[in-house]
Amino acid sequence: MPPEKVQVFKSLEGWASQSVLPFLKPVEQCWQPQNMIPDPTLPFDEFTDRVRALRERTAELPDEYFVVLVGDMITEEALPTYQTMINTLDGVKDESGASPNPWAVWTRAWTAEENRHGDLLKTYLYLSGRVDMLMIEKTVQYLIGAGMDPGTENNPYLGYVYTSFQERATFISHGNTARLAKEGGDPVLARICGTIASDEKRHENAYAKIVEKLLELDPTGAMVAIADMMRKKITMPAHLMYDGQDPRLFEHFSGVAQRLGVYTADDYADILEFLIGRWGLEKLEGMSGEGRRAQEFVCGLAPRIRKLQERADERARKMEAHAVKFSWIFNKELFL
């Protein structure tokens, strides 16, 4: 990244302290996983009664639902990868590991908030007895080992466009797993997914605010960055997932998420449209020719994505449903 762009983030340190850090919640006001799972210090009978009640609640949820929830949980569990990715970004990375720079403070505290998501989902899934924890743990180990490359090229303009998009994507998918848990008879799991979704929303607001500030200070640079990320397509953070068995695991998991309506191609287009509105991209002015071309591309993209998706759906309908085995649910088959 050119030095003058690094300078932009240096000059925004005061602003970040005042306008970004308040999106964090003080630890003492945060929920913890233990608030939402059976307390192991209860007398043993009471503890097992609560676990039994948890299992009764999850009994009616279908295997498809568990595949999606497991995939979401594994995505959360690869958190070291996301912190690493943010710490590749010039001008905002944590230079010492405990840097007082507000960008670094944000990244560490964001990571610490996020860390509760995987912990909570994992414990709940463990207690449910519905999933193969050993295969799930293997998948997490493979995934963290594989990492990810979202194409952000050490550039925080690109990095914060990516995180704005991603946090909204997780807000939507956890919101949908909450709704499905409620419909499937587990209000506690619904509350868990909903609580996680509200963290994601808060994080989305912080990242979107950073991009909004960049659009104000450097409209061409920020607009070109948005177009660049959209051209590359926003890859899902867990796209390199593998369980040691299925080389197309991510595609299969995404297929189930799409079918259940937890996260779909339509959501992708919706997020793009939402961010275009949130950032006022259609009315953005004061850009060079390059910026205006980027604007034109981004603002016309959502209808094109939807059209392509309609055609893909059409093709999918004509294809015969095929069975896919998921190790996470003891190699049971689901139809895709």
Ligand SMILES: [Fe+2]
């Ligand atoms: Fe999360």
Ligand SMILES: [Fe+2]
């Ligand atoms: Fe998140």
